[in-house]
Amino acid sequence: MSSQQTPAAPETTGPRPRRLTYAAALTALEGLALVVGGVWMLVEGFTGAPDDRRSAVTGGITLVVLALLPLLAARGLLARRGWSRGPAVITQIMALPVAYNLLRADSVAIPAGIALAVVAVASLVLLVNAETTRALGIRGPGGTGGDRT
Numbered sequence: 789m790s791s792q793q794t795p796a797a798p799e800t801t802g803p804r805p806r807r808l809t810y811a812a813a814l815t816a817l818e819g820l821a822l823v824v825g826g827v828w829m830l831v832e833g834f835t836g837a838p839d840d841r842r843s844a845v846t847g848g849i850t851l852v853v854l855a856l857l858p859l860l861a862a863r864g865l866l867a868r869r870g871w872s873r874g875p876a877v878i879t880q881i882m883a884l885p886v887a888y889n890l891l892r893a894d895s896v897a898i899p900a901g902i903a904l905a906v907v908a909v910a911s912l913v914l915l916v917n918a919e920t921t922r923a924l925g926i927r928g929p930g931g932t933g934g935d936r937t
Contacts, residue, residue, distance in 0.1 A: 804866070804868065804923065805919045805920060805923045807917050807919050807920050808865055808868070808914075808919070808920045808923050808924070809866070810910075811876065811911055811915050811920060812862045812863075812865035812876075814911040814914070815858045815862040815865065815876045815879060815911060816858065816859060816863075817907065818858045818879060818883060818904075818908075818911075819855045819856075819857070819858035819859035819861075819862060819879075820855070820859075822851050822852070822854055822855035822858070823851070823852055823855045823859075825848075825851050826847075826848045826849065826850070826851030826852035826853075826854075826855065827848065827852065828848070829845075829847045829848030829851060830844075830845060830848035830849070830852075831848075832848075833845040833847075857875050857878070858875070858876065858879040861873075861874075861875035862876070864876075865924075868923055868925070869924070870924045870926050872924070873915055873920075873921075873924055873926060876911065877912065877915050877916075879911075880908040880911045880912045880915070881908075881912075883904055883905075883907070883908040884905065884908050884909075886901075886904060887901045887902075887904035887905035887908060888901070888905075889901070890904060891905070
């Protein structure tokens with residue numbers, strides 16, 4: 789049998805590509821927003837007068853737990869871990885329907901929907917960029933490492 793090729797290692801020499809840093813920052817920002825929203829729901833659930841205290845507390849805990857996905861992905865992106873791109877992309881894909889629903893609201897949620905949509909689309913563009921792919925050591929079709937020659 790032929791010897792197997794070693795998987796492409798991330799380009800860890802030299803500075804981290806700016807696109808990768810920006811993608812990590814935007815992903816972390818979304819994670820922090822989820823934490824803030826979750827903590828706010830928890831505080832409201834315990835101290836405020838929500839319609840349903842149990843739903844408020846459950847929603848708050850859910851948001852805080854969901855925040856782990858983008859926060860861990862952002863940390864992985866900064867450390868140039870190939871596994872981190874998947875959770876970061878999933879976070880952006882999940883953010884798009886949320887942004888759409890915020891845009892359909894007749895309230896102050898519309899600017900939040902615009903901001904979330906811009907962040908999600910910008911993050912997706914940064915995450916699928918060839919420079920980001922190479923820096924994470926993700927091989928493209930045919931094992932080319934994501935670059936076209």
